[in-house]
Amino acid sequence: MVYDRRKSAMKKFVLALLLLILPGLLSAQEILEKIEIVGNDRVTPETILYYLTVREGDYYVTDQFRRDFRVLWSTGFFSNIKFEETQGTRGRIVRITVEENPIVRAITYKTGKKVKEKAIIDKLKEKDQAILPYSYYSPDKVQRIEETITDLLFEKGLLASKIETEIVKQGKNEVNVLIKIDEGPKVRVGDVVFEGTTKLPESELKWSMKDNRPHSLFNWVLGKDVYKQNKLTDDIDLIKKKYQQNGYMEAAVGQPRIEEIEKRSLVFKKQKMMRLTIPVTAGYLYRVGEIKVEGNKAINVKFLRSLVKLLPGEVYSTKSREKSVDDISEVYRDGGFIY
Numbered sequence: 032m033v034y035d036r037r038k039s040a041m042k043k044f045v046l047a048l049l050l051l052i053l054p055g056l057l058s059a060q061e062i063l064e065k066i067e068i069v070g071n072d073r074v075t076p077e078t079i080l081y082y083l084t085v086r087e088g089d090y091y092v093t094d095q096f097r098r099d100f101r102v103l104w105s106t107g108f109f110s111n112i113k114f115e116e117t118q119g120t121r122g123r124i125v126r127i128t129v130e131e132n133p134i135v136r137a138i139t140y141k142t143g144k145k146v147k148e149k150a151i152i153d154k155l156k157e158k159d160q161a162i163l164p165y166s167y168y169s170p171d172k173v174q175r176i177e178e179t180i181t182d183l184l185f186e187k188g189l190l191a192s193k194i195e196t197e198i199v200k201q202g203k204n205e206v207n208v209l210i211k212i213d214e215g216p217k218v219r220v221g222d223v224v225f226e227g228t229t230k231l232p233e234s235e236l237k238w239s240m241k242d243n244r245p246h247s248l249f250n251w252v253l254g255k256d257v258y259k260q261n262k263l264t265d266d267i268d269l270i271k272k273k274y275q276q277n278g279y280m281e282a283a284v285g286q287p288r289i290e291e292i293e294k295r296s297l298v299f300k301k302q303k304m305m306r307l308t309i310p311v312t313a314g315y316l317y318r319v320g321e322i323k324v325e326g327n328k329a330i331n332v333k334f335l336r337s338l339v340k341l342l343p344g345e346v347y348s349t350k351s352r353e354k355s356v357d358d359i360s361e362v363y364r365d366g367g368f369i370y
Contacts, residue, residue: 061091063125072204083099146187154183187257193213218305220245220307225309226310229313235273236270240269241266242257242265267286275348278316278346286310289305317347322339329368
């Protein structure tokens, strides 16, 4: 009983203490007396206030304004934003000073013969980077556009290309954006060298590549001798596939070493080209062991076995294996066995 009385008295004491402290804490919390917006032109004060989480009359919280600053900046409306606070008669006054980004009246691409304006616009739309007329200009947007165009030029083998962006002021806080593209010459592959335990003929490995083949009349006519950095991974995969089709199931093909060389072109003119040195480890040569056909019930085993393009003892080939699977699958589909 004595313990309960003490516990009850302690609760009353804590409650009384809170009642004394709380009004002081609340009175110490400052009010946001006013929000002033300065420097805006096209962007209305209502639009700016929409992006703020605080309102006049709320308690003043510094962290909220930090968050609101980041949100306002992310809109892309402004090139500069400044928050300033002063003491008012009833609380804090916050002044938001902004400088608006100009409006883009028009954007033009001055291109060469190899990459047309339509190809650039289509690529930008695909990546949702196109700048529309009468949208806000942003240096970040323009930089992303330049990077996308550079990637597009590199795909065409135009590694020596240059991009220059010109911003031309037009009227009151409006600009025209002119992106000038100097394509430069195409960079071609002068030579492809394989180093390591190759096992297969170099000519066969080079022929397996879809792009980045060495400069020759045939490859020049097909446009296969242009150096395309973005296609190197695909070519490496194709070389590895060629090894697997020839029984080297564990073949390893490394990243090419790229060197700039000087070589005479088909018209006997010396020009800069690229040499690709590709490290290769062919590994162990696999052969076909025992062949079994299992799980079949509706179709004769001997007939299915005749469709297998592999024979025991011969070099194992993924190409022959895939052809065998396709032929057997087609037989089952023709027989009405869909799954």
